[in-house]
Amino acid sequence: MNFKKILIPPLLVLPLILTGCGSSSSDSTETTEETVADTSTDASTDTSTDTTTDTSTDATTDSSVWIINTTDEVSENLYESGTNQGSRVNVQSVETETVEDLEYSVVSATGIANYQVTLSQDEIDTLNARPKAATDFLSGATTAEADVAFEFGEDIGFNSNNDCETTGGAGYWPPGPVCPENLSRTGYFPNSPEPATDDVESGLGAMGYWVNGTSVYQWGDGQSYNNEGVWQTLAPVAEVYDVDVCGGHAANGDYHHHFSSDCLGKMVNDEGTDHSPIYGYAADGYAIYGPWYSNGVLAKSSWAMRDYDDASSTTGCGTVGVRDCVLVDEFDVAAGVVASADGPTTTDEYRSLSGNIFIASTGFFYEDFYWDSALTSLASEYLDQFNGHDSGDDLGYHYHVTITQNDDGVQTPAFPYTIGPRFYGKLQDNSIVSNMATVGGAPDGGVPGGGELPDLPLCEADQEPEIGVCIPVI
Numbered sequence: 001m002n003f004k005k006i007l008i009p010p011l012l013v014l015p016l017i018l019t020g021c022g023s024s025s026s027d028s029t030e031t032t033e034e035t036v037a038d039t040s041t042d043a044s045t046d047t048s049t050d051t052t053t054d055t056s057t058d059a060t061t062d063s064s065v066w067i068i069n070t071t072d073e074v075s076e077n078l079y080e081s082g083t084n085q086g087s088r089v090n091v092q093s094v095e096t097e098t099v100e101d102l103e104y105s106v107v108s109a110t111g112i113a114n115y116q117v118t119l120s121q122d123e124i125d126t127l128n129a130r131p132k133a134a135t136d137f138l139s140g141a142t143t144a145e146a147d148v149a150f151e152f153g154e155d156i157g158f159n160s161n162n163d164c165e166t167t168g169g170a171g172y173w174p175p176g177p178v179c180p181e182n183l184s185r186t187g188y189f190p191n192s193p194e195p196a197t198d199d200v201e202s203g204l205g206a207m208g209y210w211v212n213g214t215s216v217y218q219w220g221d222g223q224s225y226n227n228e229g230v231w232q233t234l235a236p237v238a239e240v241y242d243v244d245v246c247g248g249h250a251a252n253g254d255y256h257h258h259f260s261s262d263c264l265g266k267m268v269n270d271e272g273t274d275h276s277p278i279y280g281y282a283a284d285g286y287a288i289y290g291p292w293y294s295n296g297v298l299a300k301s302s303w304a305m306r307d308y309d310d311a312s313s314t315t316g317c318g319t320v321g322v323r324d325c326v327l328v329d330e331f332d333v334a335a336g337v338v339a340s341a342d343g344p345t346t347t348d349e350y351r352s353l354s355g356n357i358f359i360a361s362t363g364f365f366y367e368d369f370y371w372d373s374a375l376t377s378l379a380s381e382y383l384d385q386f387n388g389h390d391s392g393d394d395l396g397y398h399y400h401v402t403i404t405q406n407d408d409g410v411q412t413p414a415f416p417y418t419i420g421p422r423f424y425g426k427l428q429d430n431s432i433v434s435n436m437a438t439v440g441g442a443p444d445g446g447v448p449g450g451g452e453l454p455d456l457p458l459c460e461a462d463q464e465p466e467i468g469v470c471i472p473v474i
């Protein structure tokens with residue numbers, strides 16, 4: 001299934017109401033920049049040298065799920081940095097390689113997508129109704145026209161980051177995010193993944209590849225209320241105006257989706273009439289399927305939201321609307337709550353780094369959610385704490401991207417959106433997560449040690465980004 005020219009109605013600009021899921025709290029400081037590399041324990045092997053390469057392609061794996069560029073197609077809008085040479089799109093190759101007796105699919109990809117997008121008039125209207133449309137677009141409104149297809153990276157009037165001048169893409173991304181770069185990277189995905197024996201947290205940065213070779217990111221955007229490490233914001237919520245019409249954006253050149261992308265769903269022909277096809281693979285080797293469990297039935301997150309608005313709730317903090325406590329363990333709600341730094345009340349406003357104002361209602365922060373084991377037990381479409389299941393079909397254990405859908409068909413990402421907050425499977429030493437320290441690296445602003453890359457902060461015109469904060473331009 002190779003890249004196709006498909007007309008893709010993009011995901012509607014996401015409503016900011018989080019429907020239906022819950023939240024968790026966490027020990028305040030631990031979760032901010034947790035690095036998978038630190039918490040994984042598979043210490044036994046040293047993969048640095050002894051690899052045997054089998055360059056015969058994809059013998060045993062289902063490589064057909066990857067969107068492989070067999071024609072050297074290049075992007076019309078995104079270029080090799082500083083040149084007018086279009087970057088190759090999608091996945092370049094998938095090969096099988098054995099490393100220390102474990103077989104991997106080795107996926108080479110640029111990280112550049114080739115989505116084609118067609119917006120309806122309603123979607124155009126939604127774009128133009130953005131709260132900061134007057135400055136988000138150079139002329140105050142998108143130049144995209146209803147029912148006229150455009151390509152990934154094509155100028156639709158956004159006031160993009162200056163960075164886009166070196167790679168192309170100006171006008172496709174809203175202000176803030178940088179433009180994507182050809183990363184020419186390789187990811188190792190074990191063909192026989194195994195469950196983890198320890199808790200393996202997902203971190204910032206790539207934790208999987210979507211089937212078009214772009215990055216899977218988790219719930220976080222690396223930001224928290226007053227930068228205190230607790231009350232961490234959720235990328236699909238706080239950055240809803242900071243993603244493109246396909247629900248993605250780049251950090252450090254790395255184009256990624258934090259949640260289900262309708263553009264990707266169209267590429268893999270997911271009609272919602274059956275169990276979804278594979279949308280990507282997590283770094284542990286388990287597949288990430290689309291949002292559908294069966295015909296018209298969504299796979300359901302079993303993460304529930306705390307109840308701050310009932311003073312007697314065991315998940316709240318005793319005073320209506322107040323956030324001054326977090327759950328002791330978001331995976332065990334019975335463990336109760338513990339005092340924390342204050343967060344906004346559920347009616348307070350929260351100003352994101354891109355200057356958009358949100359009401360911090362329940363579901364705005366990571367700490368608002370907990371895993372409800374009773375939901376997981378309810379029915380087979382309810383997922384576990386890792387956002388996956390083995391529902392007894394021939395798919396084995398797998399993750400799902402999770403969304404909710406209202407009666408009007410409007411879809412909203414549902415926490416934890418992709419996988420996580422922990423991996424189900426063991427991370428091998430050569431996983432893309434473990435490699436981030438060398439692939440990403442501190443020179444681009446990565447976090448030393450783990451190499452987990454937060455989304456670049458989105459700053460006002462009179463500010464400029466530092467790591468994690470905006471500072472006034474002097």
Ligand SMILES: [Zn+2]
Nearest residue numbers: 289293299391
């Ligand atoms: Zn499933």
Ligand SMILES: [Zn+2]
Nearest residue numbers: 217235251455
């Ligand atoms: Zn992001």
